[in-house]
Amino acid sequence: MMTIKNKIIFGLGGLFLLILLLGLAGIGFINHLAQKSKGTIVDNYHSIGYTVSMMDNLDIIYQMEQKKLLDTAVDSTHSRFLWEAKSNFEKALSRETQNITEENEDKIVVLLQEKYRNFLSGYSEDFDSGLTLREKTARMELLFTEVKNAIMQIYDLNMKAILDKNENLVSTSNTLTIYLVLTVLVSIIMALIMIFAFPQQIIRPLSDLTEKIEMINEGKYHQRLDVVSNDEIGILAKTFNNMAEKLESYEAQHYDEIIFEKKRMESLVESLKDAVILIDENRMVVLINNTVLKITGLEEKEILNQRIDEVAGKNDLIKTIENLIPRIRKDRETDIKPLRIILDGEEYFYKLEFDEILTYSAFLKKEMFIGTMIRLKDVTLFQKRDTAKTNLLATVSHELKTPLSSINLSLKMLDDNRVGELNHEQKELVVALRNQSNRLSRVIKDLLEFSQIETGNIKLNMGILNPTDILELSVTALMMSISEKKIDLVVDLDENLPKVFGDIEKSVFVYVNLLNNAIRYSPVGSSITLSIKADQKHVRFYVKDSGPGIPKDDQEKLFKRYAQLNPKEKTGWGLGLAIAKDFVLAQSGDIYVQSEPGKGCEFCFTLPLALGKGSNAIIL
DSSP: OOOHHHHHHHHHHHHHHHHHHHHHHHHHHHHHHHHHHSSHHHHHHHHHHHHHHHHHHHHHHHHHHHHHHHOSOOOHHHHHHHHHHHHHHHHHHHHHHTOOOSTTHHHHHHHHHHHHHHHHHTTSTTTTTTSOHHHHHHHHHHHHHHHHHHHHHHHHHHHHHHHHHHHHHHHHHHHHHHHHHHHHHHHHHHHHHHHHHSTHHHHHHHHHHHHHHHHHHTTOTTOOOOOOOSSHHHHHHHHHHHHHHHHHHHHHHHHHHHHHHHHHHHHHHHHOSSEEEEEETTSBEEEEOHHHHHHHOOOHHHHTTSBHHHHHTTOHHHHHHHHHHHHHHHOTTOOOOOEEEEETTEEEEEEEEEEEEEEEETTTTEEEEEEEEEEEEEOHHHHHHHHHHHHHHHHHHHHHHHHHHHHHHHHHHHTSTTTOOOOHHHHHHHHHHHHHHHHHHHHHHHHHHHHHHHTTOOEEEEEEEOHHHHHHHHHHHTHHHHHHTTOEEEEEEOTTOOOEEEEHHHHHHHHHHHHHHHHHHSOTTOEEEEEEEEOSSEEEEEEEOOSOOOOHHHHTTTTSTTOOSOTTOOSOOSOHHHHHHHHHHHTTOOEEEEEOTTSOEEEEEEEEBOSSOOOEEEEO
16 A cells, blocks of 8 residues: 555655756756866966056066166165066066967067067167167167067957957856756756645645544534545544544533533622623633623623723723733732722722633643633722721821820920939930830821821822932931941932932931931941932932841832831831832832842932922822
């Protein structure tokens, strides 16, 4: 039996013979052309080069001898140039004598040698010494012309030979080209016959198999292949027919079960209070529940079986979800605020969550992405409780400020000697009370700032600021702490720092927070570097300390609320850096940290340049 392997070998063998025939023909034609042009034209080109060299040096000899004839006072340079010209001329003449290629070229070379000797003899001191200067000049010009004419004869002879040989080669090349083209055409026709004749026996049944497989993929399991050959294709067709028959039987048995499971899944999704959207790998919406229709205001036909990006183009809520998913996918820890939706005059809050659906392919032996499930979790009750908590914090913080002010005033009065002298133990108690009062003041201030951020009521008084003012106000606020720990401040500022656009109070809060942390964790007597650098869009404020540093894993927690890397140190509620980050982001800036354990920390926050901006107060 003629197997597929034998068919392929037969077809490829025929193509190989054609390629071999074409290669041998090409090699033969090229070899014939090479034999026709072998070496001759190159020798003619050499002869032309020798004649050009002789002509140039003959002109120099003639000029030098004329000068010597007219002016006997010649220097050594003149003699050197004359000697070099004669030497170069004679070298070229010698090479031409050894490169005779054309008929009668040897006779012209002998004539040139004779004329050249006469030309040199004409300049000897005893030659025709009785002639006048004019007669000698005329005599030399005649001899020069005779040498020049002999050289031109050699030049013309070789140039004519080159033209004749080139024309002959062109004619031969054209003839060989015609033969080669005819050979190629015959080879192409034979190859096309083989390409379209032999593969059809393989391609036709494979095409039928591909078409039937695609129809099987669409659920049309009644497909069968009509292949009667006994080769591998025939065996494959029989196997396919058996598979299609079993699939058709299986599909008939389990269709009802699939429908039942589908309806049960739809019922389960429909019963959920949360909004659920299921998207397949092609970004088509394949399943939704009534909650989605309720909060989007869309009809089922407007979203189901539609591409999610097309739905986003006509619905703001879907568009918002589309924009938030990449942020969540990039950083699972992204703090996304719940989506606020107004339905029937009431306020609802939904938290966006999504999961990528993966399944294991036994055929490919790897997990495959088959879709995404988007959930909008109803967190209205939690949001209301969180708002109530924030309002309570704000109220309590305000209420605590009054008694705390009284405590601070009482402590200040105790320091006044007019009230009475305190003994050593009493002074220590006052210091302890003042430290705790200051700590409580910081906590209350952080809580007030935090309540503003939580309620979305950050009041910014934006204006054009001088970066050095932010630095000076921050250092002034912490000068006592800097002195107590004997910290050495190193200031590094760019020259001609540009102005920034921001809120002076909020910016100083951020810088004070970073500097206060640097002071707290730096050893006594160490140094802290304060730097301000500018780039094309921002001004960067750096605070680099000499503390213990922060591990990479803990750096991600720094700017989260209530984050405390060392719970044993009860210095606050872990809100300072979180508030600082919100303040910086509200001013269109950024904040980050770079640190390695044992090498200190370098915090940086940025503010935008004040490019034609004016001062205006805004509330975020």
